[in-house]
Amino acid sequence: MRDSLYVALSSQIALERRLDTIADNVANASTIGFRATGVKFEDVVSGTGQKSVSFASPGKTYLSGAHGALSETGNPFDFAVQGDAWFAIETPVGTVMTRDGRFSMNENGELMSLEGHPVLDAGGSPIQLDPRNGPPKAGADGSLRQNDQLVGSIGLYNFDPGPNFVRYGNSGIVPARTPEPVTDRADIGVAQGFLEESNVNPVL
Structure with missing residues (x-):
């Protein structure tokens, strides 16, 4: 019984x-x-x-490792990851991984997330642009140029969320271990003017 x-x-x-x-x-x-x-x-x-x-x-x-659909916005500060990688942002709790590429440039030229957190390059440093030169042009490898001059590169990272992972906000994930920057970008890159939609299947 x-x-x-x-x-x-x-x-x-x-x-x-x-x-x-x-x-x-x-x-x-x-x-x-x-x-x-x-x-x-x-x-x-x-x-x-x-x-x-x-x-x-x-x-x-x-x-879930499934990719969400890409939606074209035409906004030069919108970015989507292509392939198995993540953007990195610096938050009060440390580095957070995200696939939300709704970025902007503040008055000091820093590339910021939607929540106002610095977006990091492959070395883990905040990305610094020139606020006088307008939106950057991004290459498929994440390189950023203003007036045809290379000014930085968007960092792309790999990490294992593991079981019982911790979310930050709606789309961020707090990595349990230090994430590794992607060095081989043959199949991984960045699409400027696009955003990745949620990968949730609404049909239950």
């Missing part, structure tokens, strides 16, 4: 976690750069032989 109650309770906990995850994903179906959360459940067996009982695990979360 006790085992049957434990099985029912474990199943209820697993169901609630799944529903919470679905609700959060649906709420962010229109969030630029959002990567959906998934939950993987496994049966946990207690006991041996005929006395063994199978419980539902509470589940492990993982970050």
Whole structure:
């Protein structure tokens, strides 16, 4: 009797976690750069032989690796990552990974995220532009030019979010370990004037 109650309770906990995850994903179906959360459940067996009982695990979360669709905006300060990489921004909690490329240039020429955080280059430093020279032109490799002069490059990074990752804002992820800058950009790059939409599938 006790085992049957434990099985029912474990199943209820697993169901609630799944529903919470679905609700959060649906709420962010229109969030630029959002990567959906998934939950993987496994049966946990207690006991041996005929006395063994199978419980539902509470589940492990993982970050979906599927890419969202690219939407053209024509805004020279909008950027989308092409391939498996992330932008890096500097926040009060440290470096945060994001696929949200809604950037802007402040009065000092710093390239900033939508929330006002500095966007980082491959060396982990804030990107500095010349505010007198207008929007930069970005190459597919992330290089930035103003008046045909190279002024910087948008950093692209790889990292493993792992299970039970921590979100920052709606689309940011706080890396558990130091992210690695992408050195081979043969299949990874930047699209200027585009944004990546949420990768949430609204059809449940």
